[in-house]
Amino acid sequence: MGRLFDEELKRLKERLLHMSGIVEKMIDLAIHxxxxxxxxxxxxxxxxxxxxxxxxxDVDELCIKLIALRQPTAKDLRFITGAMKINSELERIGDxxxxxxxxxxIYLSYPEVKPLIDTPRMAEIAKQxxxxxxxxxxxxxxxxxxxxxxxxxxxxxxxxxxxxxxxxYVVSDPTTTRQALCLVLISRNIERIADHATxxxxxVIYMVLGKDxxxxxxxxx
Amino acid sequence: MGRLFDEELKRLKERLLHMSGIVEKMIDLAIHxxxxxxxxxxxxxxxxxxxxxxxxxDVDELCIKLIALRQPTAKDLRFITGAMKINSELERIGDxxxxxxxxxxIYLSYPEVKPLIDTPRMAEIAKQxxxxxxxxxxxxxxxxxxxxxxxxxxxxxxxxxxxxxxxxYVVSDPTTTRQALCLVLISRNIERIADHATxxxxxVIYMVLGKDxxxxxxxxx
Numbered sequence: 436m437g438r439l440f441d442e443e444l445k446r447l448k449e450r451l452l453h454m455s456g457i458v459e460k461m462i463d464l465a466i467h468x469x470x471x472x473x474x475x476x477x478x479x480x481x482x483x484x485x486x487x488x489x490x491x492x493d494v495d496e497l498c499i500k501l502i503a504l505r506q507p508t509a510k511d512l513r514f515i516t517g518a519m520k521i522n523s524e525l526e527r528i529g530d531x532x533x534x535x536x537x538x539x540x541i542y543l544s545y546p547e548v549k550p551l552i553d554t555p556r557m558a559e560i561a562k563q564x565x566x567x568x569x570x571x572x573x574x575x576x577x578x579x580x581x582x583x584x585x586x587x588x589x590x591x592x593x594x595x596x597x598x599x600x601x602x603x604y605v606v607s608d609p610t611t612t613r614q615a616l617c618l619v620l621i622s623r624n625i626e627r628i629a630d631h632a633t634x635x636x637x638x639v640i641y642m643v644l645g646k647d648x649x650x651x652x653x654x655x656x
Numbered sequence: 657m658g659r660l661f662d663e664e665l666k667r668l669k670e671r672l673l674h675m676s677g678i679v680e681k682m683i684d685l686a687i688h689x690x691x692x693x694x695x696x697x698x699x700x701x702x703x704x705x706x707x708x709x710x711x712x713x714d715v716d717e718l719c720i721k722l723i724a725l726r727q728p729t730a731k732d733l734r735f736i737t738g739a740m741k742i743n744s745e746l747e748r749i750g751d752x753x754x755x756x757x758x759x760x761x762i763y764l765s766y767p768e769v770k771p772l773i774d775t776p777r778m779a780e781i782a783k784q785x786x787x788x789x790x791x792x793x794x795x796x797x798x799x800x801x802x803x804x805x806x807x808x809x810x811x812x813x814x815x816x817x818x819x820x821x822x823x824x825y826v827v828s829d830p831t832t833t834r835q836a837l838c839l840v841l842i843s844r845n846i847e848r849i850a851d852h853a854t855x856x857x858x859x860v861i862y863m864v865l866g867k868d869x870x871x872x873x874x875x876x877x
Contacts, residue, residue: 495862498737499730499737502723502733502737503729506727508724509720509724512720512723512724516719519737519741520741520744523741527855595837598840599833599837602823602833605823605826605827606826606830612820615823616816616819619819634748641716
């Protein structure tokens with residue numbers, strides 16, 4: 436079965452990379468909608484949701500089929516079950532991008548509070564974490580996975596900074612509370628995207644280095 | 657292999673229920689520490705973290721072994737890969753309980769802002785969602801799983817209510833900002849526990865009803 440199976444594993448990797456490309460695009464669109472104050476862009480995100488949901492189901496089916504038909508060795512089996520977990524994380528990243536768009540639509544129905552600097556920066560880091568986590572998976576690169584875990588602290592730092600800054604706005608002008616709430620929710624959506632990327636990286640490290648390592652790695656707070 | 661394999665599947669279920677019992681206890685301890693202002697209780701949560709981490713690895717190994725040795729049918733295979741996903745969710749619920757305890761320790765180093773009513777209520781719902789999601793898994797009960805999904809809205813409602821109330825405190829007395837930030841972080845930790853329970857329920861519904869249903873169910877925001 437060697438070569439055929441290798442082809443199938445390759446196809447599995449390609450599908451996950453394709454999914455990752457789509458969710459990265461969804462993050463970009465959602466954040467552009469927010470900073471350009473463009474509702475049309477926010478709605479474009481929703482169009483990709485069905486595509487991600489279909490791919491999610493397809494990849495899960497493909498994995499089950501590969502396990503059932505090919506009866507892979509423990510190593511390949513661990514790769515395929517890892518792919519199933521990563522598949523779920525990608526689908527949830529898509530969900531969070533949809534949530535950003537929904538919160539953006541509400542945000543845009545109020546006057547602007549402040550120019551947004553930290554939010555797009557936070558989103559850019561989270562998106563890069565998603566991309567690198569997939570690269571770490573495909574290349575079975577535990578070092579890259581570890582480096583992604585470290586960036587999660589930066590994301591959490593920006594989230595706290597955004598929160599504190601918004602509090603100062605609300606304290607000085609309570610009429611901005613609704614907009615502030617939207618921006619807090621959006622920063623939380625971005626934070627979760629970063630969390631999903633760290634989940635992927637923990638799975639990659641486990642897959643590559645085996646069972647001893649997963650709970651000795653840098654823990655997320 | 658019939659009876660032996662059934663025994664093994666039963667053992668797998670029991671381990672997941674045991675894990676669920678521990679994380680429910682961790683949630684309880686963390687919230688009691690918060691409302692009783694008791695740092696010792698907060699530290700007890702950390703003791704359970706290692707146990708959950710060990711169980712997480714054990715269950716993952718058991719699942720891989722079952723698939724490799726027993727070569728289960730598609731239906732049993734789906735149950736076992738479902739168990740692997742649920743295993744990861746339970747471990748992350750344990751992580752969130754640890755995060756609640758850490759945020760509680762910081763919170764307790766400041767004077768009290770207000771008596772806490774909504775936070776323990778929110779935690780109680782989230783804990784019940786975790787318990788019911790495991791019951792839905794073990795009993796393959798899609799209806800129960802659906803009912804858990806619906807409760808997620810209640811959790812999100814409480815989170816928003818807590819946030820708005822804390823804002824009014826901060827607006828009227830900006831010296832309470834640090835305590836308010838701790839309570840916002842804690843409400844977010846609880847929200848994520850509820851999210852993990854909904855993830856488990858989505859997996860259960862998929863496992864029971866098959867591939868068409870997962871993306872037609874009530875979506876979480």
